[in-house]
Amino acid sequence: MNITVRQLTYLRALAEARSFSSAAQAVHVSQPALSVQIRELESQVGQPLVERRPRDVRLTRAGRRVLLAAERVAAELRALEAEARRGLGQVNLGMIPTIAPYLLPASLPDLRVQTALRLREAQTEELLEALAQGTIDAAVIATPAPDFHEEPLFEDRFLLAGTPDFLALNRGLAPQAIDPDTLLLLDEGHCLADQALALCGLTRARQRVDLGASSLSTLCALAGQGMGLTLVPEIAAAPETRAMPMLSLMRFAEEPARHVRLVRLRDCDDAAMWFDPLVGLLRKAGEALVAEARRGFA
Structure with missing residues (x-):
């Protein structure tokens, strides 16, 4: 038996895509080339691994067993690659x-x-x-x-960022007391946005919160131009204030932090x-x- 890693890779792609054309695109080969390798794998195993339907592709019982083995092989190869990288x-x-x-x-x-x-x-x-x-x-x-x-x-505490005038209106406030209309946050998917919302006692359902920026530097630029307030972690404090001279920072009485x-x-x-x-x-x-x-x- 001469089963190759390429054949197992193609079988994994086919099981995920459930389409010969989509699987071929995923592994960057032509559909005929992928089909040939799957048929050779079936020949090596001695039984069909794939049910070929007009609008769907499914693995047979034997195909599912071979897929499990393919997943184990892939995991071992990833571990070997990681080991080789560290060895170098x-x-x-x-x-x-x-x-x-x-x-x-x-x-x-x-x-x-x-x-x-x-x-x-x-x-x-x-x-x-x-x-x-x-x-x-x-x-x-x-x-x-x-x-x-x-x-x-390390512990990275949050500071409130905005123009001096904006900060003067919020001096002494706890994060939960910040007006949501003034709060600028990163877009969805950034953990910093989730942490800031939690600190301010808000949720994504509060539509007044601006969740549109894609970087912390963008938020600081907006806050430095008087567009609102944002929360800045300490590690970003010096670089962002150097880049945006009009940006001022203020500490909270009880400082929230991320770890x-x-x-x-x-x-x-x-x-x-x-x-x-x-x-x-x-x-x-x-x-x-x-x-x-x-x-x-x-």
Whole structure:
């Protein structure tokens, strides 16, 4: 029996797409080429793996058994690729967009000395999926991830941002007392938007809340032009106020915060070789950014 990884990959694509043409597009081959490989796989197994219907494709009972084996093979290959990357000193690191522009420049000089880094910037859900699939090795996020191993990096407190006049009207207020009409937030999918809504006692059902911006820098630019107020984490405080001189920051009496963490898969025998040093470098850089913000925006 000479079953190939290519054949198993094509079977997985066919099971997901339930169409020969869609599966061929997903794996970037022609439909005839995919059909030939599936027939060869069926020949190797000795029985049909696919029910070919006019408008649908389904796996047979034997096909489902082979699919399970294909999933195990794919998982092993992803683990092998991750192992090879780490053996070469390369770490594939994910960061959420409200952390990466601030933490990465601060940590990059030390990271370059110790490892070859490849960064992926994406929202939390996408990063955790990539982590589970083995396409990244670790991710910096700001929400709990109970299915993964977590290491705390630093506490990142929130400040209220706006023009001096706007802030004067809100001085001494708790986050829950901010007028929703003045609140500017990121669009849906960003955990920072969810955290800010929760801190202000709001939900997405409150249509007065602006959920249109795609980056924290855009929010700060709008707030600096007097368009409203927004919440800025400490690690972004110095860079954003330098970029937007009209932007002022104010601390709350009781400061809300997010907790930044580095996560990886639970089963990782070589964590001491790459993950633990990465925790130390990112924690050092993050704590330095926070300390700068607490000195400059007391």
